[in-house]
Amino acid sequence: EAGVAQSPRYKIIEKRQSVAFWCNPISGHATLYWYQQILGQGPKLLIQFQNNGVVDDSQLPKDRFSAERLKGVDSTLKIQPAKLEDSAVYLCASRLPGARETQYFGPGTRLLVL
Amino acid sequence: KQEVTQIPAALSVPEGENLVLNCSFTDSAIYNLQWFRQDPGKGLTSLLLIQSSQREQTSGRLNASLDKSSGRSTLYIAASQPGDSATYLCAVTKGASNQFYFGTGTSLTVIP
Numbered sequence: 001e002a003g004v005a006q007s008p009r010y011k012i013i014e015k016r017q018s019v020a021f022w023c024n025p026i027s028g029h030a031t032l033y034w035y036q037q038i039l040g041q042g043p044k045l046l047i048q049f050q051n052n053g054v055v056d057d058s059q060l061p062k063d064r065f066s067a068e069r070l071k072g073v074d075s076t077l078k079i080q081p082a083k084l085e086d087s088a089v090y091l092c093a094s095r096l097p098g099a100r101e102t103q104y105f106g107p108g109t110r111l112l113v114l
Numbered sequence: 115k116q117e118v119t120q121i122p123a124a125l126s127v128p129e130g131e132n133l134v135l136n137c138s139f140t141d142s143a144i145y146n147l148q149w150f151r152q153d154p155g156k157g158l159t160s161l162l163l164i165q166s167s168q169r170e171q172t173s174g175r176l177n178a179s180l181d182k183s184s185g186r187s188t189l190y191i192a193a194s195q196p197g198d199s200a201t202y203l204c205a206v207t208k209g210a211s212n213q214f215y216f217g218t219g220t221s222l223t224v225i226p
Contacts, residue, residue, distance in 0.1 A: 004157070033214075040218070041218055041219075042118070042205070042217050042218050042219055043158070043203075043214070044216070045213055045214065048213060056213060091157060091158070093157075093158075102148065102160045102163055103160075103214065104160075105150075105157035106157050107156050107157045108155075108156075108157050110155075
């Protein structure tokens with residue numbers, strides 16, 4: 001079974017530039033999450049999708065971050081414009097329906113903002 | 115707001131030792147607790163999942179316990195090996211949305 005795929009794996013940009021990350025969840029996983037993990041910290045949830053609808057985006061900085069999951073499968077996370085403090089690993093996770101199901105994580109995209 | 119704390123932040127042990135990692139959380143109304151392993155440059159791998167009604171889970175050399183009333187969990191690793199070197203994260207969920215609240219992790223180094 002293929003895992004959660006993410007691209008790119010690494011990205012270096014200058015502040016005020018824009019960047020987009022892509023995630024392809026495990027087939028059949030209706031729930032998709034984006035997390036931000038700053039160096040030395042645990043992952044922090046940015047947004048949760050159920051199919052193509054947003055379940056929770058309370059911690060998403062909406063002035064600069066946006067995410068979509070148009071067809072209920074792949075998802076993109078965008079930052080525009082980027083700030084230095086956005087340097088982090090962005091993790092995507094997915095899971096099957098059902099609260100007892102575990103989340104499966106992708107390898108992450110490491111972003112460095114200069 | 116749920117806060118999750120892990121102690122110690124870093125741990126270094128010689129190969130073969132048994133060790134315990136600690137996780138504490140402030141809100142005991144959790145749905146489940148999960149321990150993950152994170153290797154450098156990689157995503158998270160689930161190790162053990164404990165439902166709120168359970169007291170412990172075991173997988174091979176790993177044993178995780180949960181004391182919901184006191185807001186604590188421990189991960190016990192028996193006979194540690196260099197391949198166990200990684201960062202270990204605990205996460206708790208609250209509610210059916212399965213949103214994770216992660217701790218800051220414990221960085222483990224097992225010295226050959």
